[in-house]
Amino acid sequence: MSVDLTVVVPAYNEERRLGPTLAALREHLELTDRGAWELIVVDDGSTDRTAEIAAEAAAADPRVQLLRGDRNRGKGHALRLGVLASYGRRVLITDADLAAPIEELDHLDKALTDGHAAAIGSRARPGASIGAHQHRLRELLGRTGNFLIRTVAVPGIRDTQCGFKLFDGDRAREAFAASRLRGWGIDVEILQYFRRAGWPVAEVPVRWSHQEGSKVRPLDYVRVLAELTALKARAVHRADILVGLLFLALSVTLYSGRWAAPASRYFPDSMQDQNQWEWFFAVTADNVRHLHNPLFTTLQNVPDGVNLMANTVMLGLSVPLAPVTWLLGPAVALNVAMTGGLAATAVSWYRLIRRRLVAHRGAAAVGAALATFAPPMVSHANAHPNFVVLFMIPLIVDRTLRLCAGTRVVRxxxxxxxxxTYQIFLGEEPLLLAALGILLFLLGYAAVRPQAAKAAWRPLLRGVGVALAVTVPLVAVPLYWQFFGPQSYKSVLHGENAGNGPLAFLSFAERSLAGSAESSDHLALNRTEQNAFFGWPLVALAFAIVVRLWERAAVKALAVTVLGAALLSLGREIRVPLTDVVLPGPWAALSGRPLFESVIEARVAMVCAPALGMLLALALARLAAAPRRAAYRYAGLTAVVLALLPILPAPLKAVDRAEVPPFVARGTWRGYVGEDETLVPVPVPDPANAEGLHWQTAAGLGFRIPGGYFNGPWGPDRVGIYGPSPRNTANLLRQVHDSGRVPEITPAWRAAVREDLRFWKAGVLVLAPQQNASALRTTLSALLGRPGKWVDGVWVWDVHRGK
Known part of the structure; x- marks a missing residue:
């Protein structure tokens, strides 16, 4: 049957309006030259005379049809029945109230004649006219709901819910056949289908007038969002869910040593970082609870305090996890952040690889696993959540690549x-390294595809400009505080030997299956900074993949990314292994630049992990597409297994942590620390021994301490250092703790101690059992002129501000 136009009218309890509507539709179609037409009324289980009125119209004109539902299932279900029963080259759907008069069909028809696949009647486009308005509150709620829908689901289309739409018939039937929603959300579902298929959609301004008795309520917009959310959840493939659960299982296994008893287990390879990070989560939660400034605190480093924004407190996680910290403590909150964040990072890389590189889920999963659980990531998993919670980085990479396409630059x-902006509140250094990695990839891609680069650079720069316009106002105050606020600093220097050695890339990390402390410790700054250590089998496999897939532009760009990041990570000087030859390194061009001057250059090698994961995913996808019995398929899979097996991570080592002394745990300290006074742990807390921070968190941050573990300024040039500015007493007690030797106590030393205690506003000095505790006790007794007192498991000296 040849039909030029089908009109579909969904109807539910429309006995008062349906008759005049059908008459108006038939009259217009008869008077205008529309060719052969049909009119389908879909009764959605009405309980009034709607079906009878439609049946009478069908009896009077064979071009009118009635489809009846046994019960009310929703507008989406009715539209699907009507469209799938249609034969028209074009299909118009219109509500039974004719809020948009049928004469507006001419405008929609012209849009399809001009080449569009669908035309949407719009009340929001310039040129639209609105007759009778709804109640102002109802109209405001409707506009708000429509704004949320178009922002979340169909950006670029201002009026998704107008019930007057014209479609190309075949495409409409395909889209409605694939639809799943029964309610109002089907409008958005169909538009999403057209957009994914690349079929152009026009939004045409129309005349519209509110009709009394409208079935649409403001809450229906909420229902649309709920329907779309449920649809998206159902659209997730089971395999994707299994991949996510696998990543979570890997993350939990990695942190299993601490999950056994979060409050009493400690990662020794984190050195003092676990104490520091638990304190960061605790102080942020305390600031949120009491509405204090989250960018500064005087709980440690009394009296100067700590610029929290200039330290990586990860406000993007520590703030939303504040309730967990309040209820379960900072140790559990830190575990949740690191375990969940690592799994989320793997899922994020998986989605990016599937979207951009390979469709094969298994290949994408293996690539994402390497990007997330590579030896450098596992090394940082001991102590640095800001370097393992990277789930925003793949989203930033994907959005940058979208800008290169130039389709929706502003959005x-x-x-x-x-x-x-959010990544800045998770970690600025990872963001800087990610930007460096993106730049290497884009430069590599531009070198092999100059025409693509020529077309992409304008929308990319424009989009970056838009991004900066959004970011700068949101972070201006926090960044000003970070760089110019109290206790801000210029840069943190990490010494002359902060780069990777070339052999580190070929070696195995301490927590890798083939690694050991003996083979790795001398090649890295410490066990939290094993930033290369990919192992020679993986390096060899990556080289083979690049050679085999060299024809692909993405492979060449990824190879540039890996080589560029690896070279930069070698530092300002490259020492050739087994020789005395020292070559200048490319990092020398960046090391003194703003922002880069504080970066540990060895960390640039972390950029290699996702790039290698992507190369591996491409190779596995190629192998998966090979004939099952092809010899090279088995050889390739064997090579992948042999390359990954040596770097499989073992669970991070955990030990029982030092117990908090009863003096602190029982609250005995309250009788010794007056208002505005501090408790001084001995030795004074610093990056080498930050147990005092653990005491603070155990005491609910009830007292303040001098010293601490943080980044702060030192000297007139405000150079960044780890820990507090040096004080005589702190230095002396640290020397006694490390050496066990009691120094000669002179009047000058006693005067210096009195000055420091006044500076620290000290109320009590506390010496817990520890290494060389006897020498520390003897030293303090001589300095203060009296012996300490044993109270609840510690030696205390009640000093009351040095008096």
Whole structure:
């Protein structure tokens, strides 16, 4: 049957309006030259005379049809029945109230004649006219709901819910056949289908007038969002869920040693970082609870305090996890952040690899696992959540690549700005390294595809400009505080030997299956900074993949990314292994630049992990597409297994942590620390021994301490250092703790101690059992002129501000 136009009218309890509507439709179709037409009324289980009125119209004109539902299932179900029963080259759907008069069909028809696949009647486009308005509150709620829908689901279309739409018939039947929603959300579902298929959609301004008795309520917009959310959840493939659960299981296994008893287990390879990070989560939660400034605190480093924004407190996680910290403590909150964040990072890389590189889920999962659980990531998993909670980085990468396509520059730029803003509150150094990695990839891609680069650079720069316009106002105050606020500093120097040695890339990390402390410790700054250590089998496999897939532009760009990041990570000087030859390194060009001057250059090698994961995913996808019995398929899979097996991570080592002395745990300290006074742990806390921070968190941050573990300024040039500015007493007690030797106590030393205690506003000095505790006790007794007192498991000296 040849039909030029089908009109579909969904109807539910429309006995008062349906008759005049059908008459108006038939009259217009008869008077205008529309060719052969049909009119389908879908009764959605009405309980009034709707079906009878439609049946009478069908009896009077064979071009009118009635489809009846046995019960009310929703507008989406009715539209699906009507469209799938249609034969028209074009299909118009219109509500039974004719809020948009049928004469507006001419405008929609012209849009399809001009080449669009669908035309949407819009009340929001310039040129639209609105007759009778709804109640102001109802109209405001409706506009708000429509704004949320188009922002979340169909950006770029202002009026998704107008019930007057014209479609190309075949495409409409395909889209409605694939639809699943029964309610109002089907409008958005169909538009999403058209957009994914690349079928152009026009939004055409129309005349519209509110009709009394409208079935649409403001809460229906909420239902649309709920329907779309449920649809998206159902659309998740089971395999994707299993991949996510696998990543979570890997993350939990890695942290299993601490999950056994979070409050009493400690990662010794984190050195003092676990104490520091638990304190960061505790102080943020305390600031949130009491509405204090989250960017500064005087709980440690009394009296100067600590610039929290200039330290990586990860406000993007520590703030939302504040309730967990309040209820379960900072140790559990830190575990949740690191375990969940690592799994989320793997899922994020998996989605990026599937979207951008390979469709094969298994290949994408293996690539994402390497990107997330590579030896450098496992090394940082001991102590640095800011370097393992990287789930925003793949989103930033994807949005940058979308900008290169130039399709929706403003929207993608805004999202990139929001993503960047949030990442700043998760970790600025990882963001800088990610930007460096993206730049290496884009330069590599531009070198092999100059025409693509020529077309991409304008929308990319424009989108980056939009992103900066969004980001800068949102982070201006926190960044000003970070760089110019109290206790801010210029840069943190990490010494002359902060780069990777070339052999580190070929070696195995301490927590890798083939690694050991003996083979790795001398090649890294410490066990939290094993930033290379990919192992020679993986390096060899990556080289083979690049050679085999060299024809692909993405492979060449990824190879540039890996080589560029590896070379930069070698530092300002490259020492050739087994020789005395020292070559200048490319990092020398960046090391003194703003922002880069505080970066540990060895960490640039972490950029290699996702790039290698992507190369591996490409190779596995190629192998998966090979004939099952092909010899090279088995050889390739064997090579992948042999390359990954040596770097499989073992669970991180955990030990029982030092117990908090009863003096602190029982609250005895309250009788010794007056208002505005501090408790001084001995030795004074610093990056080498930050157990005092653990005491603070155990005491609910009830007292303040001098010293501590943080980044702060030192000297007139405000150079960044780890820990407090040096004080005589702190230095002396640290020397006694490390050496066990009691120094000669002179009047000058006693005067210096009195000055420091006044500076620290000290109320009590506390010496817990520890290494060389006897020498420390003797030294303090001589300095203070009296012996300490044993109270609840510690030696105490009640000093009351040095008096």
């Amino acid at each position: 993608d730029g805004v999202l990139l700005g929001l993503f960047t």
